[in-house]
Amino acid sequence: MNFFNIINQLAEVDPDVMGRLDSRRAVFNSLTMTGKRVALAATPALLASFFSKAYAGTTAGDSKEVFNYALTLEYLEADFYNKMIASPLFATASDVDRAAIQQISKHETAHVNLLKTVISGIGGTPNAPVTFKAATFATYKTFAEQLVVAQLLEDTGVRAYKGRAGDLQGIADVNIAGVGMVNPLQAALQIHSVEARHAAHIRYMRGQTPWISGDGDLDGQEHYKGAIPESNTTQSMVDITKLGSGYSPKDAQASFDEILTVAEVTAPSRAGGLIGA
Template structure:
């Protein structure tokens, strides 16, 4: 097997391949070291592993079915959470108006689950099974279904994640305009949920400073346990334009971040969701 010929062929296809791995010399050195420890038959697998590592960060392509199953996992999370909260009734949710709102959000999330479970088979896929959830996040939110403040804080984190998650996958489902439209319809509802939950937190006096929108990467008083949900939300540059000085106006960084919501990639969203998934 002429490994140098293989690397030259890869170079012709992707001149930046060595920037992904390191340098050409380092790549060959790394492979040579691996080769000393492996049989000749295993060398192609070792090369494949090294190239997978090189391209893993940049390969963001996923099938529409994969993305819908990803969305279904998140909708399972939210639907189960709100259903369990609504079931507690006045023991958790102290006033009738709030209970009605939570029941409405629960119904919306259940509708999203049912829609995704129906459309995935139409695209030739199989819906993922609902995971088992731990909404205490291994004890971080131990009183989530007995303390209304904690319940709303977790709800805010879920909704803000959901908004960013749908936005993060919009470009990857553009090949199917019907699915894209449906996803955008869900996205806008998730945004309304997020705003409503934030307002409920404020009206109940749990966080007087929280707004219906995200300011910078502020968690709205929840704390560092949910900071990954807000990573990158302090961005003030859109499409290469610095918003803080646009049009000669004096726009603060906080106002600039509030005017634009940022997407969140699949890896980051799943890392957040994994805190609440047992299996």
């Protein structure tokens, strides 16, 4: 087994690996040849130790908990769109806008049904439904105001899915009755991509750029902040603004979406404040 060749191959698919292992690599460089031979004799255990530290936080999590988290968000969005369609303000929207909202509503209902099936199929119990606060909904005076909330919900949902994707890495496929073989990470990402399409379309309906530009009319809201705000311009420890001339901070910001943690998503200033009777 050539330990260093393994690291080189890993670096081809994970450019950050040498940074992750840098302190450990320095230890190897300081060893004598005899010391290296002794260390390499224990490579399997050593390799496991390296990877457990270099890839901390990327191991498989509790898929039932992750999917129930996603289900709660989908419940909230599905109920929001149901209330939106039932509102008298819906009739004031254009035919095109009504058709778009009705289609998005169907997607959210499909997401709820799939997640409930998957959770039950992997031995979990789907969370009870949550609803969008009726009192909050009653404060909207125009269809345009409802679209504001739709944008905030969808953009938050995209960041929420991204924040939990890593917890589904390494979880084996599951054979679910009536569905077939399901890969948990793939299932989550399939929903995540559709949520991103929703977010882009709602932003388009509001006259905003489909991506988060940094100067949108809602970009100062809490939904775009967090420990890693959407204004971030550094990715994988690289300052994107320094990659080429003419690449502005706004360009760097718009090129990447950031995560939201569970605590950030469920905070009263974001989705958590919209759940209620």
